[in-house]
Amino acid sequence: MTTWLLDLEGTPAGHDLALVLALAAAFLHAVFGALQKGRHDPWLSRGAIDGWIFVLALPVCLFVVPRPEGWAWAILGGALVIHFFYKLGMALAYERGAFTVVYPVVRGTGPLFTVLGAWIIFGETFSGLQWLGVAVLLAGIFGLALYNLVxxxxxxxxxxxxxxxxxxxxxxxxxxTTYDAYGIRYTPSPFTFLAWFFLITAVDFPVIAWVRWRRMPVRPDLRPLLTRGFFGAFVAFGSFGSVMLATRLDKVGEAAVLRETSTVFAALIGWLVLKETVGPRRIALMSLIALGAVIVELGG
Known part of the structure; x- marks a missing residue:
C-alpha cells in the first residue's frame, strides 16, 4: 500500500485522492471536536481520547512498522510539543466558549497561516483566484466572530x-499542519510516521486528565468517558491521518483550506447533536467559509 500511495504523489490521481482525504478529514474533525466539547469536561474527553490512541497505536509501533531513524525522532519530539500546546489551547477555548463559536474560528484562522507557511517552507504558490477563495473564507470567519461578539x-x-x-x-x-507535512514527507514510509506520531503525541493529556479527574470533588463516571474516548480515537486516526496523507500527495495549503469545510459540519453537529442555537445568519457565514474553500480548489 505504501508503494501504491507513493506512486500517486504529484499525479492527477494523487490530487483527486488528496481532495477526498481532505474532505474526509473535514467531516471527521468536526465530529472529533464535538466529542471533545460534548457533555464531558473537555480536558477529560481529550485525555480519554489520547489514552485510547496510545493503547491502539502501541502494538502497531512495536510489531508492524519499523522504528524511526535519526532525525525522524527529533521531528516526532517537535510534533509532541506543538500538538501539546494545540490541545491545551483547544481545551481552554472549549472551557470558555460554545462549540459553534470556538470551532469555526480555530479551524478558519489556520488556513491563512498554513498557506503562508507552505509558501515559505515548500515553495507552494496560490493563483489569484485561490487567494480570492482565501479572502472569502476569512470574510466568513471574521464575520462569524463579529456576529458572535454582538x-x-x-x-x-x-x-x-x-x-x-x-x-x-x-x-x-x-x-x-505545516510541521506534520514536513514530517510525513521526510519519512520514507508515511504509515511509519503516522503510527509513531499518534503514539508519541498521545502521551501527555491522559496524565493531565487523570490528575484533573482525581482532584474533582465530584468525579464523573469513567465508563461513558472511556467509551467516548474509544470512538474518538478512531475518529482521530481518520481525521489527522487523512489530512497528513493529503499533504504528502498534494499541496499542503490546498489540503489545509479544504479541511476547513469542517466548519459547516461543525455547525450541523452543534445544532443537531449539542442542541446549540445556530440560526440562519451564522449558517450563512459558515457556508461562506466553505465557499472560500471551494474557490481555492477550483482555482488550483
Missing part, C-alpha cells in the same frame, strides 16, 4: 477570551 448569549468576560484563544489556537493549527 449576538451570542454569553458573558463578555467568557466569550472574548474564548475568541482570542481560538485565534491563537488557529495559528497553532497552521504550525502543526
Amino acid at each position: 449576538h451570542i448569549d454569553l458573558g463578555r468576560d467568557t466569550l472574548v477570551p474564548a475568541l482570542w484563544l481560538a485565534v491563537g489556537t488557529g495559528a497553532l493549527v497552521a504550525l502543526y
Whole structure:
C-alpha cells in the first residue's frame, strides 16, 4: 500500500485522492471536536481520547512498522510539543466558549497561516483566484466572530477570551499542519510516521486528565468517558491521518483550506447533536467559509 500511495504523489490521481482525504478529514474533525466539547469536561474527553490512541497505536509501533531513524525522532519530539500546546489551547477555548463559536474560528484562522507557511517552507504558490477563495473564507470567519461578539448569549468576560484563544489556537493549527507535512514527507514510509506520531503525541493529556479527574470533588463516571474516548480515537486516526496523507500527495495549503469545510459540519453537529442555537445568519457565514474553500480548489 505504501508503494501504491507513493506512486500517486504529484499525479492527477494523487490530487483527486488528496481532495477526498481532505474532505474526509473535514467531516471527521468536526465530529472529533464535538466529542471533545460534548457533555464531558473537555480536558477529560481529550485525555480519554489520547489514552485510547496510545493503547491502539502501541502494538502497531512495536510489531508492524519499523522504528524511526535519526532525525525522524527529533521531528516526532517537535510534533509532541506543538500538538501539546494545540490541545491545551483547544481545551481552554472549549472551557470558555460554545462549540459553534470556538470551532469555526480555530479551524478558519489556520488556513491563512498554513498557506503562508507552505509558501515559505515548500515553495507552494496560490493563483489569484485561490487567494480570492482565501479572502472569502476569512470574510466568513471574521464575520462569524463579529456576529458572535454582538449576538451570542454569553458573558463578555467568557466569550472574548474564548475568541482570542481560538485565534491563537488557529495559528497553532497552521504550525502543526505545516510541521506534520514536513514530517510525513521526510519519512520514507508515511504509515511509519503516522503510527509513531499518534503514539508519541498521545502521551501527555491522559496524565493531565487523570490528575484533573482525581482532584474533582465530584468525579464523573469513567465508563461513558472511556467509551467516548474509544470512538474518538478512531475518529482521530481518520481525521489527522487523512489530512497528513493529503499533504504528502498534494499541496499542503490546498489540503489545509479544504479541511476547513469542517466548519459547516461543525455547525450541523452543534445544532443537531449539542442542541446549540445556530440560526440562519451564522449558517450563512459558515457556508461562506466553505465557499472560500471551494474557490481555492477550483482555482488550483
